[in-house]
Amino acid sequence: GGALYLVPTPIGNLDDMTFRAIDVLNQADLIAAEDTRNTQKLLNHFEIETKQISFHEHNTQQRIPELIARMQQGETIAQVSDAGMPSISDPGHELVNAAIAADIPVVPLPGANAATTALIASGLAPQPFMFYGFLPRKAGQQQQVLNELKNEMQTIIFYESPHRLGKTLAAMQEVLGDRQAVLARELTKKFEEFIRGSLSELTTYANEDARGEYVVLVAGKTPDALPDLSSDDDLKQAVADAVA
Numbered sequence: 114g115g116a117l118y119l120v121p122t123p124i125g126n127l128d129d130m131t132f133r134a135i136d137v138l139n140q141a142d143l144i145a146a147e148d149t150r151n152t153q154k155l156l157n158h159f160e161i162e163t164k165q166i167s168f169h170e171h172n173t174q175q176r177i178p179e180l181i182a183r184m185q186q187g188e189t190i191a192q193v194s195d196a197g198m199p200s201i202s203d204p205g206h207e208l209v210n211a212a213i214a215a216d217i218p219v220v221p222l223p224g225a226n227a228a229t230t231a232l233i234a235s236g237l238a239p240q241p242f243m244f245y246g247f248l249p250r251k252a253g254q255q256q257q258v259l260n261e262l263k264n265e266m267q268t269i270i271f272y273e274s275p276h277r278l279g280k281t282l283a284a285m286q287e288v289l290g291d292r293q294a295v296l297a298r299e300l301t302k303k304f305e306e307f308i309r310g311s312l313s314e315l316t317t318y319a320n321e322d323a324r325g326e327y328v329v330l331v332a333g334k335t336p337d338a339l340p341d342l343s344s345d346d347d348l349k350q351a352v353a354d355a356v357a
């Protein structure tokens with residue numbers, strides 16, 4: 114029978130494509146891609162000849178019935194976005210819900226994702242965490258969301274484009290206070306870099322030279338009750354305690 118496969122693609126480094134993702138794309142009847150030209154480069158690289166159909170935020174309503182009908186006729190469809198996991202700040206969610214409603218199996222593949230990749234090297238508490246994605250662009254709406262997040266105790270993960278980064282970090286500082294935060298830049302790529310500091314320090318950085326792709330991670334409201342082992346003084350004390 115038909116099925117919907119959700120296939121992650123690399124977020125920069127093509128070697129992060131999984132063997133299974135290649136296999137599923139090869140064997141699918143059709144690939145539903147956010148940008149078929151972009152995905153074609155990936156398919157060429159891995160010598161995958163499966164045909165594609167566009168599936169993006171502007172044709173979702175039109176495409177879903179068509180894709181569901183194909184799967185009901187027994188086709189397997191692999192959905193991909195431009196990078197990383199489908200549905201995560203990318204198209205996919207509505208198609209997943211339609212497939213669930215139509216009793217079509219939905220099969221997710223694990224793989225590249227900018228948020229969790231950034232989180233595990235950030236040094237911020239890995240759990241609990243919340244993924245927000247892109248904040249609203251309009252200042253008023255953005256401020257409202259930040260206000261709602263103000264008492265959040267979890268590490269919060271955002272996506273942001275480089276040209277809005279400075280402004281967004283400044284807004285975060287204004288509403289959340291000058292918390293610790295991390296910018297994870299160009300993950301899996303040549304210029305991968307982690308910039309750690311307070312929101313005001315990171316704002317200064319971003320206003321000077323924000324280039325490439327960034328994940329923004331912000332510490333939750335309550336500071337860790339445990340000693341902060343990334344601070345020299347706390348670490349010295351903890352080591353002294355340990356040998357005492």
Ligand code: SAM
Nearest residue numbers: 124197198201226227272273299300326327328
């Ligand atoms: N679906 C993707 C995922 O699973 O991570 C996210 C797609 S979203 C449209 C694109 C945003 O993800 C970028 O603006 C950036 O914030 C983040 N991003 C994607 N790739 C990245 C990378 N290599 N390094 C840092 N951030 C990245």
